[in-house]
Amino acid sequence: MESRVHHAVDQLKSGGVRMTPQRYAILEYLMESHVHPTADDIFRALSPQYPSLSVATVYNNLKLFVDAGLVRELTYGDDSSRFDADLSDHYHAICTGCGTMVDFEHPPVKAVEEAAAQSTGFQVHGHRMEIYGLCPSCSNQRN
Numbered sequence: 747m748e749s750r751v752h753h754a755v756d757q758l759k760s761g762g763v764r765m766t767p768q769r770y771a772i773l774e775y776l777m778e779s780h781v782h783p784t785a786d787d788i789f790r791a792l793s794p795q796y797p798s799l800s801v802a803t804v805y806n807n808l809k810l811f812v813d814a815g816l817v818r819e820l821t822y823g824d825d826s827s828r829f830d831a832d833l834s835d836h837y838h839a840i841c842t843g844c845g846t847m848v849d850f851e852h853p854p855v856k857a858v859e860e861a862a863a864q865s866t867g868f869q870v871h872g873h874r875m876e877i878y879g880l881c882p883s884c885s886n887q888r889n
Contacts, residue, residue, distance in 0.1 A: 768796050841884055843881065843885075
């Protein structure tokens, strides 16, 4: 994990980005997180250690990381974008009860992209697949 953070820092520095302690903390939090945090989640987690951290700082750094190609922003048509530092081909299972988002591996469905390109004429750049249901915790609460 540490090498991913260092690689990302090197990439930012080579682009002329100055690494502040807050920026480093946000980046490290994202690289170590498996919960696809929102900006508010990141702010709440880091503000005790960084009292001068603001929500605006978190948002500005997230935009910087997305623009640098280090983080993927997952939007769902509401104001709660989530951020994923795992840029590998993977999919998400999302709990409709509590909103928990979990990564799962599945071979990329390239055939679907090819079919979409062929039938629509689109130049396809990628896709996103999510599976919706109840996580084990929410499922147990309903039983």
